[in-house]
Amino acid sequence: DHKFQRQGFGKKALSLIIKEMSKNKQCSEIYISYEPENYFAKKLYEELGFENTGKILDDEMLYCLKI
Incomplete structure (x- = not known):
């Protein structure tokens, strides 16, 4: 939903997943x-x-994070 975009929710969620x-x-x-x-x-x-x-x-760019 657009009203929840660009508020940092994705970054926070992805940070928790990485952790x-x-x-x-x-x-x-x-x-x-x-x-x-x-x-x-x-x-x-x-x-x-x-x-x-x-x-x-x-058709998507593939990125990797080494832990």
């Missing part, structure tokens, strides 16, 4: 993808430490 996944000793990487024209997703993922893998998956 939980980091507790799993078998998890060393987290992958995420987004549509290339979604500048806000790109910015959010990069702020949280995700890096571009240089790969495209189902």
Whole structure:
């Protein structure tokens, strides 16, 4: 819903997911993808430490966060 966008909810939620996944000793990487024209997703993922893998998956940019 547009009225809840750009208020930091996504960043907070993704930060909590990363924190939980980091507790799993078998998890060393987290992958995420987004549509290339979604500048806000790109910015959010990069702020949280995700890096571009240089790969495209189902027409989406694939990013990875090494834990």
